[in-house]
Amino acid sequence: MENITSSPTWYVSDTAFDWLYPERIQQLSKLHWTPMEVARKSAKFLASGSGKRILDIGSGVGKFCLIGAHQFPEAIFYGVEQRKELYHFAQAARERTASLNVEFINSNFTQIDFDDFDNFYFYNAFFENIVNEGQIDQDMEYSTSLYNYYTRYMFKALDNKPSGTRVVTFHSLEDEIPPSYQVVDATVDFLLKMWIKR
Numbered sequence: 001m002e003n004i005t006s007s008p009t010w011y012v013s014d015t016a017f018d019w020l021y022p023e024r025i026q027q028l029s030k031l032h033w034t035p036m037e038v039a040r041k042s043a044k045f046l047a048s049g050s051g052k053r054i055l056d057i058g059s060g061v062g063k064f065c066l067i068g069a070h071q072f073p074e075a076i077f078y079g080v081e082q083r084k085e086l087y088h089f090a091q092a093a094r095e096r097t098a099s100l101n102v103e104f105i106n107s108n109f110t111q112i113d114f115d116d117f118d119n120f121y122f123y124n125a126f127f128e129n130i131v132n133e134g135q136i137d138q139d140m141e142y143s144t145s146l147y148n149y150y151t152r153y154m155f156k157a158l159d160n161k162p163s164g165t166r167v168v169t170f171h172s173l174e175d176e177i178p179p180s181y182q183v184v185d186a187t188v189d190f191l192l193k194m195w196i197k198r
Helices: 014-018 023-027 036-046 063-071 084-096 144-159
Strands: 053-057 076-081 102-106 119-123 166-170 181-186 192-197
Touching: 014 063, 036 063, 036 119, 036 166, 036 192, 053 063, 063 076, 063 084, 063 102, 063 119, 076 084, 084 102
Parallel strands: 053 076, 053 119, 076 102, 119 166
Antiparallel strands: 166 192, 181 192
């Protein structure tokens, strides 16, 4: 049998990476998981410096964390995901890729202490609370009030972080970003933004 452990072929393209997961999860990829190029760019910005602890808020099946960890072995990537099924897929992918500098946490992000992390990645995990379709599943409760609660919670948590904290947002409405953060880089379409706290 082919030895797939730590095979770099996973990191060649989005399609190659998707093969880490069952077909149903692969089908969610385009809409819900971070594109590889975005993950690489974001991880480079967030892993700047040595030994950074980076948290992906709403990490899904762990794609951003695994790509970031592969590219920046000196940083530690953490993903928090409240859906148990997605958390298990992330754990399985971590094992298959033999990623040592990745930890996944099965929890709601409001149960996480932001003080344990240096920098943050956010691919608008709250957005499914305010749209009528496109949710990952129907197992969760969705509501505008949940969107507002999560947004306020993250806003306060980020506001309490020290100057120099880095955040990357992808497809965000920016409701969760305090005014103390300023954009230092963005893609041409402004979907991907990199922030540093003043």
